[in-house]
Amino acid sequence: MVDAFVTSDEHPAYGICPSRRFPLGGFDVAERPSREYPFNPADGHRYTAAGVPVCVHPEKVGVPPGRYATDGAPLFSELRLPTASADLDRYLRDLMHSAAPGMLEQLIDQAVEQIPHVFPEVDVVQALRRALG
Incomplete structure (x- = not known):
């Protein structure tokens, strides 16, 4: 069995979020709750019509909305x-601190590349140390 993608109690994902039960890519992420992803009171999750679990709080799991399990979205x-x-x-x-473990490296790479262009006065390494500390 593959481990759930969120395992830390300190992660901002809700306790009932599919990210705490399924691996990254094993569930879809929707922008917000909707009738398209009805709540199942038996287990507390939302699902697509095809039965794929859906997280409806992308800001909590650190993954942008996408049909990861349904369509294999990257x-x-x-x-x-x-x-x-x-x-x-x-x-x-x-x-x-809210980024998906599989996304953290991408975000750090983007920060190293983008921050000097937007904020040339900022020491990127120090900013990242403060952020990750």
Whole structure:
């Protein structure tokens, strides 16, 4: 059996989230709850019509909305830097601590590439150390 993708009690995913039961890519992620993904009171999960479990809080699992289990959509997360460097530390900390384990390396790579272009005055390594610390 494959391990669930979220295993830490400190991760912001809800206790009933499919990410705590299924591996990354083993469930879909929707932008928000909808009638398209009805709630099953028997186990507390939402499902597609085909029976695929669905997380409806992408910001909690650190994975953008996508039909990962249904269509095999590739997993990818995009760094969206804030407009002010004063907001960078908080943004990076929140992003890195809620990121899917499989996405963290992508986000760090994007930060290393993008931050010097947007905020040339920021020491990227120090910003990432603060975010991951």
